[in-house]
Amino acid sequence: MDIYGYGGDFNKYDGSDNNFCDNGLISPDRVPNPHAYEVAYFYQNIWTTPANLQKGEITVYNENFFRDLSAYYLKWKVLANGEVVQSGFVNDLKVAPQQKANIQLPIDLKGICPCKEVLLNVSYKLKAGETLLAPGTTVAYDQLTLRDYQAPDMKLANSNTTNVAVKMPTVQVNDTSYLIVNGENFTIEFNKQNGYLCRYEVKGMQLMEEGSMLTPNFWRAPTDNDYGAGLQKKYAVWKNPQLKLTSLQQAIENEQAVVRAAYEMKATGAKLYLTYTINNKGAVKVNQKMVADKNQKVSDMFRFGMQMQLPKTFDEVEFYGRGPVENYADRNHGALVGKYRQTVAEQFYAYIRPQENGTKTDIRWWKLLNRGGNGLQFVAEAPFSASALNYTIESLDDGEEKDQRHSQEVAPVDFTNFCIDKAQTGLACVNSWGAIPLKQYRLPYQDYDFTFIMTPIYHEMK
Incomplete structure (x- = not known):
């Protein structure tokens, strides 16, 4: 059985604070711990907020200090109850450092049942490789709500079959x-x-x-x-x-x-x-x-x-x-x-x-x-x-x-x-x-x- 040792595993004499020095973002085998994904999200430098979502308009903020967003393209998806129903790309992102810009996406909610939750997923990806990052690597993402989730009616009904009497428990x-x-x-x-x-x-x-x-x-x-x-x-x-x-x-x-x-x-x-x-x-x-x-x-x-x-x-x-x-x-x-x-x-x-x-x-x-x-x-x-x-x-x-x-x-x-x-x-x-x-x-x-x-x-x- 392979384990990763931490304080207290090696002998009973050394000072130790248990696993305090072995519980960070990355595990010893270089696998990101689950909390690393949350940190990565907050460390990203491109942010998406609503402008006028019913018209498909979003605001993109470039948090970088020294580079614009010309090296990236935007990929978007509309999900209805978790299923992709629309998608597209924006290849030309003209947003200067520390600036915001509104972008129009061709979103159409008319054909989506009003009963469904509708979400917009937006991700920003590299057009070309950079150092260790391959083309298409996601460098930032966000999820916006186009239509809120409606919780189901919690009334538990019997299952009825036409012309067949309900067999009660x-x-x-x-x-x-x-x-x-x-x-x-x-x-x-x-x-x-x-x-x-x-x-x-x-x-x-x-x-x-x-x-x-x-x-x-x-x-x-x-x-x-x-x-x-x-x-x-x-x-x-x-x-x-x-x-x-x-x-x-x-x-x-x-x-x-x-x-x-x-x-x-x-x-x-x-x-x-x-x-x-x-x-x-x-x-x-x-x-x-x-x-x-x-x-x-x-x-x-x-x-x-x-x-x-x-x-x-x-x-x-x-x-x-x-x-x-x-x-x-x-x-x-x-x-x-x-x-x-x-x-x-x-x-x-x-x-x-x-x-x-x-x-x-x-x-x-x-x-x-x-x-x-x-x-x-x-x-x-x-x-x-x-x-x-x-x-x-x-x-x-x-x-x-x-x-x-x-x-x-x-x-x-x-x-x-x-x-x-x-x-x-x-x-x-x-x-x-x-x-x-x-x-x-x-x-x-x-x-x-x-x-x-x-x-x-x-x-x-x-």
Whole structure:
């Protein structure tokens, strides 16, 4: 096994600050760390801002002091819900150093459905090679919004077939250990001891790893910056907020099964409510609601969301959101919104020491699929963040103090660990010895409400 050594790896006598001198922009093998892409974005010298986007007019600012933009050409694309629908080039960029110029692009939105989000991607590329840079190298880019994203209606409807009566799901309550929801070609089970969804089978396809559960999640494996600010101790109450089931109820409402679980969170004084609405095809709308005790003083949390484990065969990811590299609430400016297809294995980045990684933000929809294209799709009431790894949070967590570990030494698990979050606290990329995220990127102790829908994806055999 090959690892990159850092302070403390070589002997027990030398002074050491752990991996402090080995966590910069570039890893020892010259591979850019994920945060390098964000730095590269802010270091670029050509900037694009709206002038009159409805007429296709943009403003280009040349931040260079001593060269104009004649060495570059502009490439633009219009994307509707992530699909390229128009594109073009501007070969003659007449923008002097430290000057701005307006440029007209032949954009036409008339043929694009008003229901779709429309984005404009602009990139600036070299006409000819320069030193180490080949012709066509992108030296700057931006993404502008032509039409805002419209979140989907979160009303979960039954799937109706003409002249065929809806077959409502039924709830079996006489089992000692499980509350069982049966429907046409699906079975969903809830553990009566803790109220958690613990089995999800549709048309013979097991969508959850055996023995796993869909559980609330408020914790992440602390990052280097988290350790530097002591957040692994300050936020420790959220690692195990001592959830205790106080009520588990079920009903049939509007020809759908509804399961409601209520919890005390003894360590925080809050109340948590999980509501599951299940339609006739096995789609599940999940509502996670936390009501804080206004009289309690409790720390911020790392995240507000849920996690579940799927069989390892669900090893492909498709999503419409910011990518392709990992990104976080305060480190996502350089990640463009688009449609991406990746593997679960590609989500993990081997930082010098193990820690939280692989998250994507501003997700519109997310799919976890097997090789046959079957799996689960997730959508939410607003753009959300998500990750899918072959590593658990626990396996990447060093505990209260940094351990002398390396990412390559962490054994992957034999399932896909999926996290879906309303929000996750930022990374505080100011320094790694005390800075915490800016206020707008923190999650204070307060009320939260998060709704998402899980929809099975399966292809009929013909």
